Structure formats: C-alpha cells, structure tokens
Amino acid sequence: MTSETRSRKRDAAATRAAILASAREVFARSGYDGAGLREIAAGAGVTAMLVRRYFGGKEQLFAEAIAAANSAPIIATEGVLKDEHPGAAIAQALVQITEPGAKPLDGFLILLNSASSVRAAQIGRDVIECAPQKTVAAMLEGENVEQRAALILSLVAGFQMMRQAIGLSALADSDPKVLENLLTPLFERLVKEV
Amino acid sequence: MTSETRSRKRDAAATRAAILASAREVFARSGYDGAGLREIAAGAGVTAMLVRRYFGGKEQLFAEAIAAANSAPIIATEGVLKDEHPGAAIAQALVQITEPGAKPLDGFLILLNSASSVRAAQIGRDVIECAPQKTVAAMLEGENVEQRAALILSLVAGFQMMRQAIGLSALADSDPKVLENLLTPLFERLVKEV
DNA sequence: CGGACAAGTCTACGATCGTAGAGTTATAAA
DNA sequence: TTTATAACTCTACGATCGTAGACTTGTCCG
Numbered sequence: 001m002t003s004e005t006r007s008r009k010r011d012a013a014a015t016r017a018a019i020l021a022s023a024r025e026v027f028a029r030s031g032y033d034g035a036g037l038r039e040i041a042a043g044a045g046v047t048a049m050l051v052r053r054y055f056g057g058k059e060q061l062f063a064e065a066i067a068a069a070n071s072a073p074i075i076a077t078e079g080v081l082k083d084e085h086p087g088a089a090i091a092q093a094l095v096q097i098t099e100p101g102a103k104p105l106d107g108f109l110i111l112l113n114s115a116s117s118v119r120a121a122q123i124g125r126d127v128i129e130c131a132p133q134k135t136v137a138a139m140l141e142g143e144n145v146e147q148r149a150a151l152i153l154s155l156v157a158g159f160q161m162m163r164q165a166i167g168l169s170a171l172a173d174s175d176p177k178v179l180e181n182l183l184t185p186l187f188e189r190l191v192k193e194v
Numbered sequence: 195m196t197s198e199t200r201s202r203k204r205d206a207a208a209t210r211a212a213i214l215a216s217a218r219e220v221f222a223r224s225g226y227d228g229a230g231l232r233e234i235a236a237g238a239g240v241t242a243m244l245v246r247r248y249f250g251g252k253e254q255l256f257a258e259a260i261a262a263a264n265s266a267p268i269i270a271t272e273g274v275l276k277d278e279h280p281g282a283a284i285a286q287a288l289v290q291i292t293e294p295g296a297k298p299l300d301g302f303l304i305l306l307n308s309a310s311s312v313r314a315a316q317i318g319r320d321v322i323e324c325a326p327q328k329t330v331a332a333m334l335e336g337e338n339v340e341q342r343a344a345l346i347l348s349l350v351a352g353f354q355m356m357r358q359a360i361g362l363s364a365l366a367d368s369d370p371k372v373l374e375n376l377l378t379p380l381f382e383r384l385v386k387e388v
Numbered sequence: 389c390g391g392a393c394a395a396g397t398c399t400a401c402g403a404t405c406g407t408a409g410a411g412t413t414a415t416a417a418a
Numbered sequence: 419t420t421t422a423t424a425a426c427t428c429t430a431c432g433a434t435c436g437t438a439g440a441c442t443t444g445t446c447c448g
Contacts, residue, residue, distance in 0.1 A: 010414060010425050031310030034227050037406065047427055048406085058406065113310035115359050116225030125360050133364065144372055150356060150364035151376055158352020162344060165309050166319050170327065170344035178338055182345055186380050204395050204444060231436065241397055242436085252436065 008045065016054050018044040023051075023065040028106040031113030032062055032120035062114075063123055069106040070127050087188025091180045094156055100172045104164045108157065112165055128153070142193045152190050159183070202239065210248050212238040217259040222300040225307030226256055226314035256308075257317055263300040264321050281382025285374045288350055294366045298358045302351065306359055322347070336387045346384050353377070 022043030114120035216237030308314035
C-alpha cells in the first residue's frame with residue numbers, strides 16, 4: 001500500500017523490497033503477534049506464501065524488518081549531540097519528530113507493539129543495545145556515559161510512547177515550544193553532566 | 195497460579211476474584227491480544243466458559259483487569275511528591291520499584307504489552323489520563339502543571355520500559371545509587387520548575 | 389432427606405493463524 | 419517461436435482463538 005503495489009513485473013529484488021516495506025508498516029501498526037503474513041503480503045501485492053519463500057518464515061522477516069526500520073534510528077542522533085546546545089537540539093528534534101500529525105517512527109513502534117512477544121522483545125533488546133545506545137554513548141563525555149545514554153533513550157522513548165502511542169492530551173495538544181522548554185534542561189543535564 | 199487455585203468451594207465471588215487476578219497476570223505478561231481466555235481460566239482453576247459467563251467477554255474482562263491493576267498506580271505517588279526533596283524521593287522509589295529482580299507493576303506491563311491493540315490502547319489512554327496524570331498534576335505548583343506531570347510519567351514509563359521490559363543492560367546492571375543520582379536532578383527540575 | 393437453583397463443564401462452531409508442497413504463469417535466452 | 423527456469427499462486431493442513439448453548443454437578447433450604 002506504500003507506493004506501487006500495482007504493475008510490478010516479475011522482479012525478485014523489487015518484490016522482496018516491497019514485502020519488507022509492507023512488513024515494516026504492518027509490524028509497526030500491529031506488533032509481531034498481531035501482524036499476519038497474509039496482511040503483509042497483501043500490502044506488497046503478493047501472497048503469503050511468497051513471503052515464506054523469500055524470508056523463510058515470520059521470525060526471519062521480523063528480524064530483517066526491525067533491522068531495516070532501525071537504520072532510521074529512534075531519534076536522529078547525527079549531529080544533534082555535537083550541537084552547541086545539544087539539550088535544546090535534542091528537545092527540538094524530539095518534539096518535532098513526534099508532532100501529533102506526524103507518522104511515528106517505525107523502529108520505535110515495532111518495539112513498543114511487539115513487547116508482548118518474548119522472541120520479538122529479545123530481538124528488540126539486541127537492536128536497542130547495539131545501535132542507538134552505543135551511538136549516543138559514544139558521543140558523550142565524562143562519567144557514566146552508558147547510563148546517561150540509556151536515560152536519554154528512556155526519556156525519548158517515554159515521551160514518544162506517551163505522546164504518540166498513548167496520545168496523552170497534555171503532550172499531544174500542547175504548544176511545542178512549551179514542551180521544548182521543559183525538555184531542554186533535562187537533556188542538557190544528561191548530555192553535559194557534572 | 196497466584197495462590198490457591200486448588201480446593202475452592204463453589205463460591206462465585208471468590209471465583210470471580212481469582213479469574214480477575216489471573217487475568218491481571220496473563221494480560222501483564224502477554225498483552226491483550228496475546229492473552230487467551232483459556233490460559234486465564236486455567237490460572238484460576240476454571241474453564242474459559244466461566245470467564246465469559248462472569249465477565250461477558252474478553253473486552254469487559256480486560257477493562258476490569260486494567261482498572262484493578264491501576265488501583266496500584268504506575269508509581270506510588272502518595273506522599274512522594276510532598277517529600278522535602280521530591281526529586282530524590284521519586285528517583286529512589288522508581289529505582290527501587292524497578293530493580294531487576296523485582297516483578298514489574300502489572301498496570302504498566304498491561305499497557306505496554308497491549309499497545310498494539312487499538313481497543314486496548316484506547317482503554318489505556320483513559321486510564322493514564324484519569325488516574326496517574328491527574329494525581330501528579332494536582333500535587334504540582336506553578337506553570338504547565340499538566341505538561342510537567344505528563345513528562346514525569348514519560349520518564350517513569352520510559353525508564354521502566356528500558357530497564358524491565360527491554361532489559362537494557364546499562365540500566366539493569368548498574369549500581370542503583372548511580373541511577374538515582376542521575377535521575378534526581380531531572381525529577382527535581384520537573385517538580386519544582388523555574 | 390430431597391428437590392431447586394446456582395456454579396461450573398462439555399462439545400463444537402466458524403474464523404484465522406503459520407506453514408507446506410505441488411502446481412501455474414510470465415519472462416528472457418536460444 | 420520455442421523452451422527452460424525463475425517468479426508466483428492454489429489448496430490445504432493442524433492448531434488456536436473467542437464465542438455459544440446445552441448439559442452436569444455441587445450446595446443449601448425446607
């Protein structure tokens with residue numbers, strides 16, 4: 001349903017990519033257990049059996065989908081931490097990314113909605129531990145960089161969850177500037193630290 | 195499986211309570227979609243059909259379970275905000291409650307694991323909006339109390355998610371004191387504000 | 389002691405899930 | 419144009435889901 005589900009000549013690579021894109025969408029919307037292979041396949045304009053043929057099974061498809069979704073990280077960390085005022089930069093980026101109308105990031109939604117599946121949660125842990133946390137931690141200085149990186153991610157994830165997934169009105173309907181001003185000193189503190 | 199699934203005489207009230215307790219457990223572990231009526235019933239030592247008989251259906255059972263689980267709030271807010279150093283008190287309570295060995299709070303887990311279900315998420319929003327946020331907001335002073343209350347909950351929820359649900363090692367394996375010291379100024383800022 | 393009514397179970401339905409292998413069709417080289 | 423092969427679909431299995439009404443059994447009052 002993403003772009004061109006219609007009229008795709010028998011092109012294995014393109015079909016595979018279309019299935020993966022559809023999987024990202026459906027996994028993000030319904031989580032690992034809630035997503036059906038038939039629904040994913042329909043989104044790519046094929047049948048469920050082709051999915052199995054290309055990816056081997058649901059687990060492998062999920063692993064590839066979550067890896068792909070995570071290539072666009074939970075929060076765009078490039079540069080934002082090197083900013084002159086990193087706290088403000090993170091706050092602004094976070095508020096902007098999660099604005100009520102915007103589409104939530106697949107990577108986060110897949111993790112959130114798949115939390116109930118033991119297998120999916122395990123994959124999720126590996127993904128978070130490897131990619132975003134290491135990235136953030138590498139850019140910090142001082143003591144307890146790993147803990148501070150994890151807390152930055154906690155705040156980012158918690159804010160996303162409350163604002164987008166739950167739709168908490170105090171966050172969804174508020175002036176972005178107010179939220180930015182409240183978040184900035186928190187991130188500032190975590191980035192710079194004593 | 196909680197306590198006494200064996201040898202309970204034909205007592206409607208006790209059976210109903212046992213089913214509700216089992217439902218809390220299973221919903222917390224597997225989420226709305228992942229939980230099966232048969233599994234819930236087995237945990238209470240009855241059959242699935244009795245669940246339907248007492249609660250009418252899965253949705254009603256879920257609504258009652260989430261309401262019951264939320265009577266023990268996501269974070270114990272009583273008193274903690276009136277502490278002399280509320281930021282430190284919240285941080286300490288949060289770190290203590292989420293210590294790796296401890297059992298996560300049902301209320302939070304049910305919400306987290308049921309996020310993929312549209313219907314369940316709607317119930318979750320109402321629960322969060324009504325109970326914890328209003329409680330926290332009522333105890334704050336100054337400007338933007340609702341936004342600040344929502345951000346406190348965001349940080350609490352994000353920390354719980356990363357530490358317990360995901361099991362992020364930087365949070366799960368770290369010295370509690372370090373985490374407390376990092377969290378304290380964040381909560382302090384949100385509680386007191388400018 | 390014995391019936392009445394609540395408490396609880398049995399069997400089964402239709403739907404949907406992931407998976408499976410055999411079958412069909414379009415494409416590209418000869 | 420013929421043909422080989424990759425691309426793709428069809429039909430179906432076994433399991434599990436929520437739901438449903440008929441059935442059985444334990445408990446308490448008279």
